[in-house]
Amino acid sequence: MLDASRVIMGTYGQAYIDGVWQTHINKLEASVELEKRELKLVGNDWTVHKSGSKKGTGTMSGYKVTSDMIARGFTKFDIISKLDDPESYGHERVRLIRCMPDKIQLANWTAGEEVQEETSFTFEGYELLDPISAD
Structure with a gap:
């Protein structure tokens, strides 16, 4: 049975851009989409799929505090997403690259x-970087 205290709350999320904690960010979303190629093979009545390229997209939002995003322009940067709910099984960190x-x-x-x-x-x-595991 699920221990409700282990459910991670977004309240404990943090975002770091190139190592600097973005205290004004209150939402971060990122996902990867896999392009799949459909293949139709003789003797098979099922369409099969071959993995193609991946595309990473995301959005971050929060309160405007500085002009950092304007000054940064369209240069590339890394984001580290951190979830660290004190009641969870641990913390999770994911680095979004370039x-x-x-x-x-x-x-x-x-x-x-x-x-x-x-x-x-x-x-x-x-x-x-850091997975959460119930072990």
């Missing part, structure tokens, strides 16, 4: 409201 923004937000504000900043990006690889 991230590049899709667009840079230069202005997006409304009087009387906190300024939010969102950056979508692609990446060219990942590495599971």
Whole structure:
């Protein structure tokens, strides 16, 4: 049976860009999509699949605190995502390699409201640095 205390809360997530903790980030999402080639073979009534290239995409968002993303421009950087809920079986760190923004937000504000900043990006690889295991 699931021990509910072991469910990881995003509250304990952290994002690091090139080693610098981004304290203003409150959401990070990244995924890898695999391109599959469909193959139809004689004598087989099933379509089979061959692995193709991979594509990494993501989005990070949070409060605007500095002009770092504007100053960084379209240069590549690494992101380390860290989840470290004190009640979980451990912590997880994943490095997103060679991230590049899709667009840079230069202005997006409304009087009387906190300024939010969102950056979508692609990446060219990942590495599971610290896995979580129930062992």
